[in-house]
Amino acid sequence: MRRVSRITIAGVATAALALTASACGSSSSESSGSDSKNLGLALAYDVGGKGDQSFNDAATAGLDKADKEFGYKSTAVEPQDGESEADKVQRLETLAKQGYNPVIGVGFAYAPAVKEAAVKFPKTTFGIVDDEQTKADNVADLVFSEEQASYLAGVAAALSTKSNTVGFIGGVDVPLIHKFAAGYKQGVEDTKKGVTVKVQYLTETAAEGGFSSPDKGESAAEGQIDDGADVVYAAAGLSGQGVIKAANANKIWAIGVDSDQYKQDALKAYKSSILTSAMKNVEGAVYELAKSVHDGKPETGVVRGSLSNGGVSVSNSNPEFANNAKIQDAIKKASEGIKDGTITVKTS
Structure with a gap:
């Protein structure tokens, strides 16, 4: 309730x-x-x-x-x-x-x-x-331009996975959330060939709780982890808390969304599992x-x-992410490519 x-x-x-x-x-x-x-x-x-x-x-x-x-x-x-x-x-x-x-x-x-x-x-x-x-x-x-930040999240996921399987969990199956999924998938595939990206949406409509049900997020994440995913990115509002909880319990990486979720008080028990967050400056x-x-x-x-005006970005709060030279170099290169137009990020 x-x-x-x-x-x-x-x-x-x-x-x-x-x-x-x-x-x-x-x-x-x-x-x-x-x-x-x-x-x-x-x-x-x-x-x-x-x-x-x-x-x-x-x-x-x-x-x-x-x-x-x-x-x-x-x-x-x-x-x-x-x-x-x-x-x-x-x-x-x-x-x-x-x-x-x-x-x-x-x-x-x-x-x-x-x-x-x-x-x-x-x-x-x-x-x-x-x-x-x-x-x-x-x-x-x-x-x-959520797809741009999501692309960078995909770069990070591709360079962090050991199982060569990563996941995306969207709250609701709608065009807005498709942008997150498309950018993430493209970022993964452009960065490392052979990585499987599992994509799942929690509900067809918001009224069914796709953005407001941590239990749904946790269950979906558990399923993707059972299928081999060792990095899971969620664009699911409140439901994303369940994804982060599952990632922490299974000692894999989660990628947060919208805000810097590494810094959120309600998630501090799980912050060691939050690799980065694809942020938009709401x-x-x-x-x-x-x-x-x-x-x-x-x-x-x-x-x-957008990336060009600072409206979207990825967070650097987790020291493991911020101090990983390989990931940071790849993020910087991808960011420059998106800004100068040499990389066009898909929205669907």
Whole structure:
């Protein structure tokens, strides 16, 4: 059963009150709250919620940085089990009515809701992480070249495997996660011939728990390890914690995702098994969008993080990875090739 924090419950209650008030007041979609002092930014979390030690927590770090710098009192709202598209739209509209700006949907599942809410609140800047199909004048599509960081993770895996079998575990079988798998597989194959890459997706849809079920991740990793994998890379949100746990129990390497998972407190018992993490700077993207609104020049359109601009990277926190000259030289060479265009990384 999903954990629902007191803050979440309070936020839902506040949202309900705000909606009731708006129903009894002006018929205009853009309430007076949008013209008052900006309260800060608002995050609507993707599945997994706060505490996933990955994607959502990176967004939270961006929120915290903006609060500290601009004196904001930002807010974040957890997803609810079994919620509808209308629930997402209502959540975003409530946050905009309350005076938050920007309002950010953390995850591609929010794309339709962001598009709908943005039309009703043209004075509010909206952000959507991991989707670039919104195409609205007041929406910033915060996207990343995940395949590039995943390619580097593949280089590291190829040079670390002893069994010549490595694994990839994706949370959900969707195009976004295919990018992680494609880049990783290409990085492995370009680096060392004859290495088998096992690819597995936990679920067909996010509603089935692919991004929020550590037990599913652990079970899948155990299966790949039984089949000979000695390096496993997971792009699976909260489910990735189970993959890292299984890797640690079986004394093989895990590769983290989105954030530097070697540094995550919740994973410190397993950090000796985390070779590196394929990171995307969700923290920076969230902060920069908030800053652009604060500065009166809101970002809109596609804002893409890549190796060239520091939007994606691999972490060097594990000394075994950072001090391995062979791996570091290969990572550097691959990075330069991607940046100068001599290496084109596949996305599917």
